[in-house]
Amino acid sequence: MTAEIISIGDELLIGQIVNTNATWMSRQLNLANVQVKHVSVVGDDGEAIRRSLDLALSRVDVVLMTGGLGPTHDDITKKVVAEYFDSAEMLLDEKVLAHVKALFQRRNIRMAPVNEEQALVPKKATVLWNDYGTAPGLLFEREGRCCAIMPGVPAEMQHLMTERVLPFLKSKMPKAVIRHRTIRTAGIGESLLFEKLSPIAELEKFGKIAFLPHFSVVDVRVSVYESDAAAAEQRIRAAEEYILSRIEKNVYGFDDDTIESVIGRLLIAKQATLAVAESCTGGLVAHRLTNVSGSSQYFDRGIITYSNAAKMQILGVPKEILQQHGAVSEACAKAMAEGVRRVSGTTYGIATTGIAGPTGGTEEKPVGLVWIGLATPERVLAQKFLFTKDRLINKERFCQMALNMLFRELKS
Amino acid sequence: MTAEIISIGDELLIGQIVNTNATWMSRQLNLANVQVKHVSVVGDDGEAIRRSLDLALSRVDVVLMTGGLGPTHDDITKKVVAEYFDSAEMLLDEKVLAHVKALFQRRNIRMAPVNEEQALVPKKATVLWNDYGTAPGLLFEREGRCCAIMPGVPAEMQHLMTERVLPFLKSKMPKAVIRHRTIRTAGIGESLLFEKLSPIAELEKFGKIAFLPHFSVVDVRVSVYESDAAAAEQRIRAAEEYILSRIEKNVYGFDDDTIESVIGRLLIAKQATLAVAESCTGGLVAHRLTNVSGSSQYFDRGIITYSNAAKMQILGVPKEILQQHGAVSEACAKAMAEGVRRVSGTTYGIATTGIAGPTGGTEEKPVGLVWIGLATPERVLAQKFLFTKDRLINKERFCQMALNMLFRELKS
Numbered sequence: 113m114t115a116e117i118i119s120i121g122d123e124l125l126i127g128q129i130v131n132t133n134a135t136w137m138s139r140q141l142n143l144a145n146v147q148v149k150h151v152s153v154v155g156d157d158g159e160a161i162r163r164s165l166d167l168a169l170s171r172v173d174v175v176l177m178t179g180g181l182g183p184t185h186d187d188i189t190k191k192v193v194a195e196y197f198d199s200a201e202m203l204l205d206e207k208v209l210a211h212v213k214a215l216f217q218r219r220n221i222r223m224a225p226v227n228e229e230q231a232l233v234p235k236k237a238t239v240l241w242n243d244y245g246t247a248p249g250l251l252f253e254r255e256g257r258c259c260a261i262m263p264g265v266p267a268e269m270q271h272l273m274t275e276r277v278l279p280f281l282k283s284k285m286p287k288a289v290i291r292h293r294t295i296r297t298a299g300i301g302e303s304l305l306f307e308k309l310s311p312i313a314e315l316e317k318f319g320k321i322a323f324l325p326h327f328s329v330v331d332v333r334v335s336v337y338e339s340d341a342a343a344a345e346q347r348i349r350a351a352e353e354y355i356l357s358r359i360e361k362n363v364y365g366f367d368d369d370t371i372e373s374v375i376g377r378l379l380i381a382k383q384a385t386l387a388v389a390e391s392c393t394g395g396l397v398a399h400r401l402t403n404v405s406g407s408s409q410y411f412d413r414g415i416i417t418y419s420n421a422a423k424m425q426i427l428g429v430p431k432e433i434l435q436q437h438g439a440v441s442e443a444c445a446k447a448m449a450e451g452v453r454r455v456s457g458t459t460y461g462i463a464t465t466g467i468a469g470p471t472g473g474t475e476e477k478p479v480g481l482v483w484i485g486l487a488t489p490e491r492v493l494a495q496k497f498l499f500t501k502d503r504l505i506n507k508e509r510f511c512q513m514a515l516n517m518l519f520r521e522l523k524s
Numbered sequence: 525m526t527a528e529i530i531s532i533g534d535e536l537l538i539g540q541i542v543n544t545n546a547t548w549m550s551r552q553l554n555l556a557n558v559q560v561k562h563v564s565v566v567g568d569d570g571e572a573i574r575r576s577l578d579l580a581l582s583r584v585d586v587v588l589m590t591g592g593l594g595p596t597h598d599d600i601t602k603k604v605v606a607e608y609f610d611s612a613e614m615l616l617d618e619k620v621l622a623h624v625k626a627l628f629q630r631r632n633i634r635m636a637p638v639n640e641e642q643a644l645v646p647k648k649a650t651v652l653w654n655d656y657g658t659a660p661g662l663l664f665e666r667e668g669r670c671c672a673i674m675p676g677v678p679a680e681m682q683h684l685m686t687e688r689v690l691p692f693l694k695s696k697m698p699k700a701v702i703r704h705r706t707i708r709t710a711g712i713g714e715s716l717l718f719e720k721l722s723p724i725a726e727l728e729k730f731g732k733i734a735f736l737p738h739f740s741v742v743d744v745r746v747s748v749y750e751s752d753a754a755a756a757e758q759r760i761r762a763a764e765e766y767i768l769s770r771i772e773k774n775v776y777g778f779d780d781d782t783i784e785s786v787i788g789r790l791l792i793a794k795q796a797t798l799a800v801a802e803s804c805t806g807g808l809v810a811h812r813l814t815n816v817s818g819s820s821q822y823f824d825r826g827i828i829t830y831s832n833a834a835k836m837q838i839l840g841v842p843k844e845i846l847q848q849h850g851a852v853s854e855a856c857a858k859a860m861a862e863g864v865r866r867v868s869g870t871t872y873g874i875a876t877t878g879i880a881g882p883t884g885g886t887e888e889k890p891v892g893l894v895w896i897g898l899a900t901p902e903r904v905l906a907q908k909f910l911f912t913k914d915r916l917i918n919k920e921r922f923c924q925m926a927l928n929m930l931f932r933e934l935k936s
Contacts, residue, residue, distance in 0.1 A: 123736050123745070125560045126704065127551025132542055134565070139539025148537045149572070153546070153563035156734070160561070167579075183715045184735045185724045218910060224715035244912060265737065267917055324540055388828075394814025395807030398828045402806025405882055405915055407830070413838070414828030416800075416810045422825040422868065426838065456834065470817055503817055 113285055115141055116150040116168040120161060120179035120189055121264060124153045133178050133269055144278050145290045145337065146174065156186040165196055169257050174281060176273075179264035181247040183226040189261055190250065194234035197252040197259070202232040205239060205248075212246045240276040244268045249276060288337055291344040294324075295332045295355055296369055297362040298516045302330050308358050318351035328512040329371070332359075364519055371515045372400045372407075378522040379410040379460075386518075387456035388414040389427055389448040391439065392466035392482060396511045412456045417448070427451030440465050440477050445494040449485030460521070461487040464514050468506045482510040484517050525697050527553055528562040528580040532573060532591035532601055533676060536565045545590050545681055556690050557702045558586065568592055573604045581669050586693060588685075591676035593659040595638040601673055602662065606646035609664040609671070614644040617651060617660075624658045652688040656680045661688060700749060703756040706736075707744045707767055708781055709774040710928045714742045720770050730763035739917070740924040741783065744771075776931050783927045784812045790934040791822040796871035798930075800826040801839055801864035803851065804878035804894060808923045824868045829860070839863030852877050852889050857906040861897030872933070873899040876926050880918045894922040896929050 117134050124131055134151045141148050149172050154160040161180075168175045180189035194200055209231035216223040230246045233239055240249030240260065245268040252259045260280075262272045297305060302325045306312070309332070315321050319336035334351040338344035356363060365374045379386055388398050388411075398414030401407055415426050420439060423429040429447040437443045445465050453461025466482025473479035480499040485492065495517060499509045529546050536543055546563045553560050561584050566572040573592070580587045592601030606612055621643035628635040642658050645651055652661030652672065657680040664671045672692075674684045709717060714737045718724070721744070727733050731748035746763040750756035768775060777786045791798055800810050800823075810826030813819055827838050832851060835841040841859040849855045857877050865873025878894025885891035892911040897904065907929060911921045 122732070122734055122747075124547075125550055125563065126554040126747070127547045127549070127560075128706075128736070128745070130542055130544055130547045131563075135536075135539045135542045137539070138537055142538040148539075149567070150576075151537065151543075151563075151565035155561070164562075182735065182737065184718045186734055220910065221713060222716070224713075224719045226718060227715050244914070244917075267914070322538070322540060390807075390826075393811075394819075394823075395802075395810030395826050395828070398807030399805075399811050399919075402828070402830065402880075403916060403919070407806075408884075411806075412831045413834040414802075414807050414826070414830075415838075416807070416814075416826030416828070418814065418820050418826075419824045425867075426825070426827075455837075468814075472820075504815060507811075507815070 113146045113174060113281065114149050114172040115146050115174040115176060116152065116172040117148060118161070118164050118168060118175060118177045119151065119153045119264075120156065120177060121153075122155045122186075125155050133264060133266055136266070136270065137176060137178075137273060140273055140278060141176075143290075143292055143335070144282060145285065145288065146281060156180055156188060158188050158192045161189065161192045162196055165193065165259065169259070173257055175257075175259040176277065177259065177261045178269050181230075181261065181263045183224070183230055183246070190234070193250070193252060193259060193261055194237065197234070197236060197254060199234040199236035199252070201235045203235055205231050205233040208233065208239060208248050211241075215246055240272050242268055242272060243275075244271050251277075251280065288339060289341050289344040291336045291338070291348045292367075293334045293348045293352055294367050295334075295352065295363055296329065296365045296371075297332065297359060298329045298364050298371060298512070298519065300330065300359070300362040305330050305332065305359065305362070309355065315351070315354060318347050318354065328509050328516070364523075370400075370404075371512075371519055373404050375401070375515065375519055375522060376404045376407055376410060378519075382459070382522070384459035385410050385412050385456075386460045386462070387412045387452045387458040389452035389461065389463040389485075390414060390416045391418060391423070391448070391464055392468045393464045393507055393511045393514070394418070394468075396507050397462070397464060397514050400511060400515065412458050413452075415452055423448065427455065438477070440467055440481060440483060442483055442494045442496070445483035445485030446487075446492045447485075449487040449494070450492050453487040459489060460518065461485075462514050462518050463487075464510055466506070466510055468503045468510070469501050470503055480506055482506075482513065484510075484514045486517055486521060488521060525558045525586060525693065526561050526584040527558045527586040527588060528564065528584045529560060530573070530576050530580060530587060530589045531563065531565045531676075532568065532589060533565075534567045537567050545676060545678055548678070548682065549588060549590075549685060552685055552690060553588075554702065554704075556694060557697065557700055558693055568600060570600050570604045573601065574608055577605065577608055577671065581671070585669055587669075587671040588689065589671065589673045590681050593642075593673065593675045595636065595642060595658070602646070605662070605664060605671060605673055606649065609646070609648060609666060611646040611648035611664070613647045615647055617643050617645040620645065620651060620660050627658055652684050654680055654684060655687075656683050663689075663692070700751055701753045701756040703748045703750075703760045705746045705760045705764055706779050707746070707764065707775055708741065708777045708783075709744065709771060710741045710776050710783055710924070710931065712742065712771070712774040717742050717744065717771060717774070721767065727763070727766060730759050730766065739920045740928070776935075782816075783924075783931055785816045787813070787927065787931055787934060788816045788819055788822060790931075791872075794871070794934070796934075797822050797824050797868075798872045798874070799824045799864045799868035799870040801860040801873065801875040801897075802826060802828045803830060803835075803860070803876055804880045805876045805919050805923045805926065806830070806880075808919050809874070809876060809926050812923060812927065824870050825864075827864055835860065839867065850889070852879055852893060852895060854895055854906045854908070857895035857897030858899075858904045859897075861899040861906070862904050865899040871901060872930065873897075874926050874930050875899075876922055878918070878922055880915045880922070881913055882915055892918055894918070894925065896922075896926045898929055898933055900933060
């Protein structure tokens with residue numbers, strides 16, 4: 113099965129936003145064995161949308177459109193696609209209308225009359241029920257090909273893709289079995305990982321291999337296509353064993369694991385608790401840890417001490433350390449980790465202190481420098497890293513290093 | 525002048541990387557008054573590249589291609605485009621070859637024989653000299669239309685666009701001017717905003733209008749096309765005045781402003797400081813505030829009190845409040861905001877306490893409920909909101925509400 117993604121919106125063509133929707137959709141479709149042949153971006157222009165749809169339906173089986181389903185004047189996708197499928201007549205869908213009204217009521221805001229129009233559904237389309245928003249997705253079918261239209265809001269599009277579109281596409285596909293296994297690594301770069309797993313040809317005997325690097329973590333994905341489930345499982349397991357035998361110490365999890373969810377499981381297994389002291393990461397470490405549902409079981413508190421006063425007052429960092437070594441130092445990272453562990457009464461304490469930039473660097477302590485501190489029941493340690501000049505990237509990487517360090521400690 | 529971007533690479537179609545190149549190019553082209561009509565993504569497939577190029581040249585003046593210029597087997601762009609322009613014959617460009625050799629020498633790595641091929645230039649193409657890499661860009665022209673091909677490496681593409689392609693395009697253009705203005709609003713939904721700005725036809729007399737919603741904030745963008753800069757400026761200003769006169773109290777900033785950067789500017793102007801107490805947002809409020817470079821000037825500390833013990837110990841929330849009203853309550857939100865302001869000695873304190881979910885809700889206090897507290901030198905107040913069942917979306921929306929509330933207080 114082949115697909116084309118058509119992303120609609122002037123904001124994409126003037127470069128105001130990055131088309132992350134197309135990337136997310138491509139990845140999910142690829143995992144579902146649907147081959148994305150083209151991604152096309154067009155503006156909020158009826159004729160351009162119609163032509164793109166016409167071209168796409170001439171070259172692929174499935175067209176997935178996002179954007180232009182809102183309640184305002186530049187939202188024309190529904191009308192254009194309905195006309196293309198000779199389904200200009202719209203009917204008011206009472207269930208959708210009740211849902212739209214309920215959403216507004218729940219948020220306690222007045223509903224504008226234009227929102228009622230979101231419940232108008234082209235006669236020949238199937239509603240893709242949208243739990244998260246006021247615009248339903250719509251599915252059109254003709255001569256064995258189909259077109260789904262979805263809102264451009266990422267959370268709503270992801271919901272509709274996962275719950276509505278992908279299950280529909282799977283139901284139309286030949287019954288091949290696809291299995292994917294993502295092996296998630298930290299603390300090793302993509303090229304070194306590649307080298308450790310070379311020759312890749314050996315690995316590709318098991319299935320399709322992809323390397324997916326993010327900020328300082330790399331996923332290795334194996335995809336296996338088989339005619340029956342048992343054979344697919346067996347090959348996936350063999351691939352996993354092959355990979356683990358080469359890089360096991362860098363693997364923190366599989367598939368949907370995140371390093372913060374794995375940390376959570378390890379803390380629960382140890383009946384241990386955690387507190388975080390952050391300077392340069394400014395709350396990002398705590399934010400990621402608390403993204404995990406159930407984190408209140410082990411996450412006690414986070415202290416973001418931007419000022420030196422706060423470091424001394426809450427964490428008990430000695431004034432001498434700040435004067436002699438400065439806030440970005442091994443001694444301060446250790447004192448912060450130890451301090452937050454002590455005042456919180458938790459099993460572990462981690463701390464970050466560094467220079468995220470873009471200003472504030474010196475020759476001795478450049479932008480991108482970070483010290484990570486870790487306090488355990490047995491010891492206090494610290495590690496230093498040096499990254500880039502970009503503030504937001506530095507925060508992400510600093511945070512990742514802190515989580516890596518905590519993970520290694522918990523696993524050892 | 526109209527343009528189409530064609531991004532080449534299988535890694536884009538399987539969702540392995542985000543197409544940030546197309547976004548960057550769109551923005552630069554738009555600023556240079558070149559209207560991007562389409563972005564197309566195709567794989568490393570000669571026939572698909574040829575067809576996309578053919579279609580693009582039928583509908584725009586300029587085609588900009590990136591990717592597939594490297595030295596390996598799947599890099600076929602140069603060959604395909606050269607053939608399309610009847611320029612299959614390649615000549616060795618000695619200057620390019622010397623440059624390629626010098627680059628390898630400087631990096632102190634051995635040059636593979638395939639790299640010599642990068643100095644082969646189609647006879648009818650113009651070299652776009654690449655200071656940063658081994659693959660030169662190439663420019664093809666025919667019947668008043670042109671196609672530039674560039675490497676997909678972002679730094680090399682950006683260099684070639686800035687130094688070679690954009691100056692070339694500017695030399696070919698009539699002197700029209702485009703201006704955009706993005707007006708950023710918070711605390712009002714897209715449809716209500718639309719209603720307040722209706723009839724849109726009146727607004728569109730100034731230029732093209734677009735509504736761009738994110739989590740609980742909406743941007744309104746005006747785009748104006750004029751023959752001279754003064755006229756464009758005047759129309760943009762008139763549009764801005766028209767919009768502000770209708771929705772001023774919901775506007776927090778313009779263009780690249782974020783609500784956290786505007787909050788920062790307001791705090792600096794007031795010589796005020798800020799501390800944050802977070803429960804359900806788990807560090808996200810502090811993270812966003814500290815994404816702003818220079819935030820250490822006003823951001824003193826953030827306290828993430830997940831446990832009730834931490835709420836009492838660090839923020840001094842009275843035990844009676846937690847027992848009588850619970851942690852998710854108006855009284856607790858106020859006590860947290862007041863507490864963090866008092867212990868930090870800052871001008872303002874904000875606090876979040878709610879149920880992010882997906883578990884932990886009750887009938888009385890459902891998942892999605894949040895109380896935001898705000899303490900100022902004059903008063904302490906709290907506001908309640910109710911959102912969805914999704915943990916990560918709730919964290920984002922709770923955070924946005926806290927920032928909105930702080931912004932309104934600072935602006936008033």
